[in-house]
Amino acid sequence: MDDSIFVILALVAFGLAISGPVAFALAIAQRGRITALEQRLARFERMPPAAAPANEAVSPVARPEPQPEPVQEVPSPTPRVPPVPAARPAPEPKKPGPSFEERFGTRWTVWVGGIALAFGAALLVRYSVEAGYFGPAMRVVSGLALAVGLLATGEFLRRRLRGSLPVPATWPDIPAMVTAAGTVALFGTIYSAHALYGFIGPEAAFIALGATGLGVMTLALLHGPALAGLGLIAAMGTPLLIGKGGSPWPLTVYLPAVAASAYGFAWFKGWRALAVAAGIGATVWALVLGLASSTATASGAAQLHGVIQAALASLVFALPHRLTSPEHAKPDRFGSAVLLVAMAVLIALIGLTPKAGYGPLWILTAAAAVAIPAVAGFLVAPLAAGLVIAGIALCGVIVLWVPPPSENWVSVLIRLDTTDPGVLIAVAGLSAAGIASAGALRLIGGGRLPLATVLIYAAGAALAPLAALGLTYLRLAQAEVSSSFAVTAGVLALAMTWLAATFRAQREKTPADALTIGLGAFASAAVAALALGLVFAVSGGSLTVAMALAALGTGAIARRLDIPALRWCVAGLGVVVAGRLAWDPMVVGGELGRTPIFNWLLVGYGVPALAFGLASRIIRLPGTRADAPPLIAQALSLLLAAFLVFFEIRHALHGGDIYALDSGLLEHGLLSLSALGFATVLVRLDGVHGSPVIRFASLAFGVIAFVQSLAALGLAVNPYFTDEPVAGGLVFNEIPVAYGLPALVALALARAAQATRPPWYVVGAGGVGVVLCFLAVTLLIRHGFQGAQLGIDRETSQPEWYAYSAGWLAFGLALLAYGLLRQSLAARLASAALVGLSTLKVFLFDLSGLDGPLRALSFLGLGAVLIGIGLVYQRFVFAPARAG
Known part of the structure; x- marks a missing residue:
């Protein structure tokens, strides 16, 4: 039996599957009309009858006949009947949300049906291939026929259904769904004709797939943005489907053409999401080309593609502001973000392309990374951030400028040597001058610009030349003394002074906020340039010093x-x-x-x-x-x-x-002492200034000191665990400095912070002070018996064990005395903890570890101390009130 009968039956079944949803869609359209009529009829039935006019009660023409006067009687009060208000129309009931049946019938079935159409087409082709019913040519023709049939069905449904009642926005579009399935089938067929059967070559497949993608985006003008997105994805993915090999240069024409088409459709229909998707696709392709470039040709293609795409994106997102008046030229965050991404892609390309790619195109890409955002920022006031972005791009160009080809460098932030230093100086100088001039021109004529826009222009114009000068100095002078760079800084200071004088003269004629801010910005830049000149001319200086002095000068000018x-x-x-x-x-x-x-x-x-x-x-x-x-x-x-x-x-x-x-014991002790001292001073200053920075810094320094003291002094550099020798004599050695001084400052911090800091902070400071004091007493005792080395593996004598009990008890008594004098509960509790520790030691260790008089003295001393403590608590802490 001929197997073709099964293919015919499959096609008939597929036709029935298509006709079912079509009929269902048409029925839904007619049902929608009937439902709308029923709703209108119900609204008319719910309307109340019109109230009769008041003058219809007594007609002005028919007067009442005269009646005989009634017999006068005592009047009796009659209740007044309030007037009946006129009936108001009942409010229209709130429309209920869609039911489960509506969601199922109008949304889920359409989405699942569209996906099923696409999968069904793919599975039908796969089945025909596996069964061998048709030859390759027939399979391609069948796929094209199926795609054309789906596209025609989508157009037929669009013309029939779009003329009926309007479809709610939450409902998926049935014609667009069928058309999308057809486009998927068409893409699959063209790709199969190239990749599976070899009927068409890569050039023809490339053109056919690209044209299909653009055609799908054109159909989106009739079917909506979702179909445009599908076409964009297909067109952007076409080069990946064709495969590897060949020259990358055609992509520099094809991909920008696809992006430009998407931008055009987005502009015409107002589909911002489509424009964003096109920008994302262009960005991904630029990075892919940059990462895949291994030759000078591939690097040049990637760089040129990035420049074209960045220019397109900047143009598209700058055009909406072409008619914006200066008064309404507030910064556009989204457009500024687009400029930032475009700049970042170009900077990434000049960093990703190998040294073999250095040449005119590399320099063009570097210059474009600066020029594109700068031109956009100058021409379009809402994109004023373009000048700041251009300054950032200039810094990136200087940092990433290609080193010599023979250098086997490892990627670092600043490469201290460079290829073509003259070209680098020219690019940096011209770019910085262009950014500063653009900002100055917008400021001097920007009297009506919003304050935020003015500030952005001022920041870009003043900071970009300073940053470019500093980074170029690091690249070429390698942070050494350079008279030429010092002279250049002086020239920049004179230029900034001239601009400040120009703005001051213009402000005297026509006062404006933009002129005032420009005056201050360029005056501050002049101070900063002089500070940079001092750094370049004097050995041992740093950019940090220059920027700090510039900040001080700027503050003085602002004041x-x-x-x-x-x-x-x-x-x-x-x-x-x-x-x-x-x-x-x-x-x-x-x-x-x-x-x-x-x-x-x-x-x-x-x-x-x-x-x-x-x-x-x-x-x-x-x-x-x-x-x-x-x-x-x-x-x-x-x-x-x-x-x-x-x-x-x-x-x-x-x-x-x-x-x-x-790092040793003394260093960590001094670090803890410094951090605790900072925290204590800041707690005191907070009571005067009330600054949130001082408050946060006091907390931060305190926490750092707590961790440093417990982790380092308690464990890491503790000579008991490290067995490192302790420098100094019997009393004056590293232990009182490393442990005693931080302990005293921690206790002072706990007392100073009681009224202004959280309880956990106060408890932490007091606890750290007590722990450090305990360690100081313990280590001093061990140092007195062991000498310079106090390691845990060294033998401990019985007098030393007894000394620990005596020392701990003495420390506990000192804390108790302090707690009584200062009425400090925390100190008394710490004393109780130490006394308890000493008690445990005496009973658990001294009873078995000591012998002779030391064991007796240990218990006698402990007993006397405990009785004395009890007496103190009875007489001074919890003494009962005397009878009156």
Whole structure:
């Protein structure tokens, strides 16, 4: 029997499967019309009858006949009947939500049916291949026929159903679903004709698949954005379906054409999601091409593709603001995010492409990463952040500028050598000048711009040249003294001074906020450029010092010229300094000298700490609570001061080598002492200033000190566990400094924090103080018996065991006395804990471990102390009230 009969039966069954949903859809359309008519009829039936007019009770034409006068009687009160208000139409009942039946019949069946159509088409083709009913040519023709049939059915349903009642937005579109199934079948057939059967070559398949994708996006103008998304995915995925091999250059034309088509459809129909999807696809392809590039040709194609896609995306998301008036030019966050992503992709491409890809296209891509956001920010005021993004891109270009081809470098943040330094200087100089000029032009003519937009323009124009100069100095001068860079910084300072003078003259003629902010921004940039020049000219300086001095100068200018917005420039410089510290906390490298305290650390950390501390006071607005700028400056001042103390300790204890890998008991003790001292001072200052930064810093330093004291002093460097020798004599040695001083400061912190800090903080400080005191007493006793080395494996004599009991009891009595004098419950409880520990030791160890008079003395002493403590509690703590 011929097997073709089974194929015919399968096609007939498929036709019946299609006709069922079609008939069901048509029935649903007619049912919708009937339902609408029934609802209108019900509304008419629920309307109340119109009330009769009041003048219809007595007609003005028919007057009443006269009646005889009644006999006068005593009037009796009659109740007044209130007037009956006119009937109001009943409110229309709230429309109930869709029922389960509606969800099932109008939504779930359509979605599942569309998916089933696509899978059914694929399974039918697969079955025909496995059974061998048709040859390859017939299979392709059948697939094309099936795809065309589904597309025609979708168009037929669109024309029939779209003319009926409007479909609710929550219902899936049946014509679009059938059309989508047809497009899937068409893509599968074309791909099979190329990949499975070889009927068409890769070029023809590429063109056919790409044209199909664009055609699907065109059909989306009739069927909605979901079909456009399907077409975009198919068109973007076409190069992956064709396979590897061939030149990547055609992709630089094809992929931007697909993205541009999607952008055009999105623009025409207002489908923002389609534009975003096109941008995501372009970004993914740019990164894929960059990662896959192993030759100069592939690198050039990836770079050119990235430039075209970035320009397209910037143009599309900048066009909506072409008619925005200056008064309404508020920053567009979404458009700015698009510029940021485009810039990041280009920076990633110049970083991903190999050194073989360095050439004119590499330099063009680097310049485009700066120029595209800068041009968008200059031309479109709501995208003013483009200037700031351009400055960030310029920094990335300088950092990633290609090193010599012969260098076997490992990827680091700053590569201290570079290819074509002259080209780097030209790109950096021209880009920085362009960004500064664009920002200055927008500010000098931006009297009607919103304040946020003005601030963004000012930040980009002032900070980009400074950042470019600093990074170029690091790349070419390698952080050494450079007179040429010092002169360049002086020239930049003169240029910024000239711009500030220009803005000041213009402000005197036509006062405006933009001119005032521009004046302050360029004046601050002039101060910062001078600070950079000092760093470039003097050995041992650092960018951290320069930025801190620039922040102080900016704060002084903001206070002198009364420009509150400049306070945010101080905050911005503070954020840069924080980032610099996060990258490398050791900002001062090289030879620091061996002199304790008076060394370059005072310059690298002390000067910035002082500068930000003064700036926080200068920029604080009088009569108001401190806001973000002074708080940021205050936080950096505290952080830099902490780093200064930390590195000064290391410098003093390691002979000037702050990079030493080892650390001992004395160093950790001084670190704990410093952290506890910081916390205590900040708790005291918080009562005066009421700053949230001071409050948080006091908590942070306290917690760090608690952990440092217990983990390091209690375990890590405890000489009892490490057996490291303790330096010093019998009394004056490392133990009182490492344990005793931090213990006293911790107890002082607990007392100072009682009124202003949480209970856990107070208990923690007191507990750390008691533990450190206990360790100090114990280790001092062991040092007196053992000498310099106190290791756990050394033999302990009976007098030493007895001394521990006596020392612990003495410490407990001292705590009890303090608790009674200061009326401190915590101290009395700590005393009770120590006395309890001593009691356990005497009964559990001394009873069996000691002999002779020491055992008797141990019990006698313990008994006397316990009785004395009981007497004190009876007479002074819980004494009964005397009778009157």
